[in-house]
Amino acid sequence: MQKTSIKKRVTLKDVANAVGVHVSTVSRALDPRTRHLITPEVAEQILKASERLDYRQNAAAYSLKTNRTRTIGVVVPDITNPVFPPIIRGVEDALASRGYVAILGNTDGDMRRETGLVETFRSRGVDGLILASVEREDAAVSKLAAEGLPVITVNRRVDDSTVASVVNDEAEGIRRVLTHLVSLGHRRVANIAGPQSLSTGAARYAGFEKYRGPMGLVDDRDLVVFANAFNEAEGERCVEELLACGAEFTAIVCSNDRLAVGAIAALSRHGLRCPEDVSVTGYNDMPMVERMQPPLTTIRIQSNKVGFEAGQLLVKMIERPPGEYEAEHIVLPIELIVRGSTRAIRPPNGRGRETG
Amino acid sequence: MQKTSIKKRVTLKDVANAVGVHVSTVSRALDPRTRHLITPEVAEQILKASERLDYRQNAAAYSLKTNRTRTIGVVVPDITNPVFPPIIRGVEDALASRGYVAILGNTDGDMRRETGLVETFRSRGVDGLILASVEREDAAVSKLAAEGLPVITVNRRVDDSTVASVVNDEAEGIRRVLTHLVSLGHRRVANIAGPQSLSTGAARYAGFEKYRGPMGLVDDRDLVVFANAFNEAEGERCVEELLACGAEFTAIVCSNDRLAVGAIAALSRHGLRCPEDVSVTGYNDMPMVERMQPPLTTIRIQSNKVGFEAGQLLVKMIERPPGEYEAEHIVLPIELIVRGSTRAIRPPNGRGRETG
DNA sequence: TTGTAAGCGTTATCAG
DNA sequence: CTGATAACGCTTACAA
Numbered sequence: 071m072q073k074t075s076i077k078k079r080v081t082l083k084d085v086a087n088a089v090g091v092h093v094s095t096v097s098r099a100l101d102p103r104t105r106h107l108i109t110p111e112v113a114e115q116i117l118k119a120s121e122r123l124d125y126r127q128n129a130a131a132y133s134l135k136t137n138r139t140r141t142i143g144v145v146v147p148d149i150t151n152p153v154f155p156p157i158i159r160g161v162e163d164a165l166a167s168r169g170y171v172a173i174l175g176n177t178d179g180d181m182r183r184e185t186g187l188v189e190t191f192r193s194r195g196v197d198g199l200i201l202a203s204v205e206r207e208d209a210a211v212s213k214l215a216a217e218g219l220p221v222i223t224v225n226r227r228v229d230d231s232t233v234a235s236v237v238n239d240e241a242e243g244i245r246r247v248l249t250h251l252v253s254l255g256h257r258r259v260a261n262i263a264g265p266q267s268l269s270t271g272a273a274r275y276a277g278f279e280k281y282r283g284p285m286g287l288v289d290d291r292d293l294v295v296f297a298n299a300f301n302e303a304e305g306e307r308c309v310e311e312l313l314a315c316g317a318e319f320t321a322i323v324c325s326n327d328r329l330a331v332g333a334i335a336a337l338s339r340h341g342l343r344c345p346e347d348v349s350v351t352g353y354n355d356m357p358m359v360e361r362m363q364p365p366l367t368t369i370r371i372q373s374n375k376v377g378f379e380a381g382q383l384l385v386k387m388i389e390r391p392p393g394e395y396e397a398e399h400i401v402l403p404i405e406l407i408v409r410g411s412t413r414a415i416r417p418p419n420g421r422g423r424e425t426g
Numbered sequence: 427m428q429k430t431s432i433k434k435r436v437t438l439k440d441v442a443n444a445v446g447v448h449v450s451t452v453s454r455a456l457d458p459r460t461r462h463l464i465t466p467e468v469a470e471q472i473l474k475a476s477e478r479l480d481y482r483q484n485a486a487a488y489s490l491k492t493n494r495t496r497t498i499g500v501v502v503p504d505i506t507n508p509v510f511p512p513i514i515r516g517v518e519d520a521l522a523s524r525g526y527v528a529i530l531g532n533t534d535g536d537m538r539r540e541t542g543l544v545e546t547f548r549s550r551g552v553d554g555l556i557l558a559s560v561e562r563e564d565a566a567v568s569k570l571a572a573e574g575l576p577v578i579t580v581n582r583r584v585d586d587s588t589v590a591s592v593v594n595d596e597a598e599g600i601r602r603v604l605t606h607l608v609s610l611g612h613r614r615v616a617n618i619a620g621p622q623s624l625s626t627g628a629a630r631y632a633g634f635e636k637y638r639g640p641m642g643l644v645d646d647r648d649l650v651v652f653a654n655a656f657n658e659a660e661g662e663r664c665v666e667e668l669l670a671c672g673a674e675f676t677a678i679v680c681s682n683d684r685l686a687v688g689a690i691a692a693l694s695r696h697g698l699r700c701p702e703d704v705s706v707t708g709y710n711d712m713p714m715v716e717r718m719q720p721p722l723t724t725i726r727i728q729s730n731k732v733g734f735e736a737g738q739l740l741v742k743m744i745e746r747p748p749g750e751y752e753a754e755h756i757v758l759p760i761e762l763i764v765r766g767s768t769r770a771i772r773p774p775n776g777r778g779r780e781t782g
Numbered sequence: 783t784t785g786t787a788a789g790c791g792t793t794a795t796c797a798g
Numbered sequence: 799c800t801g802a803t804a805a806c807g808c809t810t811a812c813a814a
Binding site: 447463464468 | 802
């Protein structure tokens with residue numbers, strides 16, 4: 071004859087009453103770290119009773135008392151951008167096994183919204199923060215870290231190296247792309263660089279500048295153009311700009327896949343086929359780019375792992391005795407994925423090969 | 427000379443001391459719903475002080491006292507599946523403006539993990555739940571709803587109509603697809619149906635069965651094959667099966683885009699081109715399918731709106747005085763997007779046109 | 783080994 | 799209109 075309709079939640083007190091001990095005993099028995107303080111048989115009984123009564127700790131009370139929420143805030147520009155879900159998934163997988171959960175927020179690239187979200191999350195007492203939305207200059211974030219709140223940036227980093235990060239090996243990615251293109255005979259390689267306010271855009275562009283000389287690529291100002299955002303529309307615009315300058319190139323290295331998608335579309339509008347007339351490369355290997363026409367040659371990043379490592383590291387930071395530790399910076403290896411959007415340049419039609 | 431390093435959080439008491447009133451007065455002044463109880467000037471002072479001291483409510487204390495967390499749990503099969511991010515985004519947009527946040531969990535289609543997540547979320551005292559992971563038979567979910575916890579299923583629904591839902595007009599989607607195909611002259615139309623344990627798979631299949639007769643399509647058993655999951659691999663397997671039976675068809679209606687992607691790949695392996703030899707349609711219009719070769723004809727669902735409506739409705743349910751209300755069921759309209767994967771059947775090579 | 787009691791920051795009830 | 803006070807459920811010295 072028990073009421074099943076409006077069930078009040080079972081508390082420690084209920085369990086204590088059921089067993090005939092004090093709440094504090096129950097509390098100790100239920101926490102693995104303090105269980106040893108209790109007589110094994112009593113502990114056993116308590117465990118059983120709490121199971122039977124379906125006791126679940128009240129997270130609010132726990133938080134109020136301990137000042138810990140086992141919740142972390144995750145801020146991304148836009149969860150709808152295919153780059154982020156795998157990262158978020160990785161974070162959640164790492165957190166779940168440790169009893170943490172993530173609350174999520176989108177900034178749409180607006181730094182004011184980032185600030186607002188961080189506020190909201192702090193008000194909710196998150197134990198730490200994972201930020202995929204940071205720009206290179208981000209005083210607010212440095213301050214958070216300085217205040218002792220565990221913070222990690224993923225995919226991107228801030229210039230200030232006091233805030234921990236998990237990122238991809240951007241320079242190596244660009245080096246691989248260039249090596250590949252060079253091996254196909256390309257010498258006039260253009261670059262659609264990403265926003266320089268983001269570490270990804272800056273690092274990839276830096277890689278391009280660093281390697282193109284040594285690899286024997288033509289070093290022409292006109293071959294580089296900067297996108298204002300990592301999206302298809304900017305990819306298109308940049309190709310227009312490249313073409314408008316009259317720059318000559320046989321390949322375009324794009325700072326990410328979405329720019330590449332836009333670039334290919336724009337080329338095609340101008341009657342330039344990919345890869346017959348110009349090879350194009352992307353970066354990230356986001357879902358579906360292998361099904362595009364042509365399938366995109368790109369750099370595969372370990373998105374899931376980026377998130378997972380960040381989640382793990384963050385928990386480590388949270389549970390480490392407070393105080394001084396060096397901010398860790400994890401750099402994950404990448405992989406070159408060769409597909410149909412790159413191919414050897416057409417057989418030299420008379421001008422012969424380069425010097426040397 | 428203020429310490430900026432280890433700042434303790436400012437509480438109601440701090441504000442009260444600063445202004446020289448009691449905490450309860452501050453509490454009242456800060457809550458818009460009770461602000462009218464206190465003298466305007468005092469309220470003014472309190473607002474100012476709380477601003478100046480950067481007071482933020484302690485969410486844990488609020489929750490402990492009120493039994494409300496302003497947090498809702500969102501459960502999806504896999505955030506990495508492109509169908510879900512827009513829905514989640516919609517949910518978050520609806521919640522954010524109302525001061526709620528979402529915590530997220532992935533089940534990978536495993537019902538036991540769904541149960542586990544719901545447990546975790548309840549333990550954290552979520553005010554409500556949005557589930558994108560439900561199967562048609564889901565006793566656990568019905569029970570939640572019966573216990574009075576606000577629950578909404580999105581994209582899918584459970585058979586038990588006591589749990590609220592926001593879904594797409596599946597039958598209409600299939601009807602549009604079939605109308606389109608018929609207008610192109612197709613009569614032998616196959617169907618790769620989705621899992622029948624999911625409302626989406628079942629409703630789309632039901633639509634196919636309902637309309638194919640009236641529309642004059644050939645009504646052949648062999649033209650229907652069931653996928654065990656909504657993914658590319660199953661799409662491929664189903665085409666193999668279709669081909670193995672020797673079924674003849676000029677078009678395939680797939681229960682979602684991923685099945686269609688797999689189907690096109692498998693057809694191509696058998697030397698059948700899409701759309702020249704067989705037209706293929708998808709469902710969902712997920713990102714990038716317009717860039718595929720061929721671009722996919724599909725049904726566009728209002729993913730973002732599905733999430734937004736669900737978020738809104740859930741908050742309404744949460745804030746409604748507890749008790750009896752009918753579970754709402756919202757059905758959103760869809761849109762047919764015609765692209766390159768469908769075309770008119772080849773000019774009749776002798777057999778002439780159908781009767782009539 | 784277990785019980786006692788204080789207190790985390792709020793809101794709500796009840797006086798004044 | 800405002801203040802005092804209790805209570806939400808839990809953890810943790812401290813006492814026994």
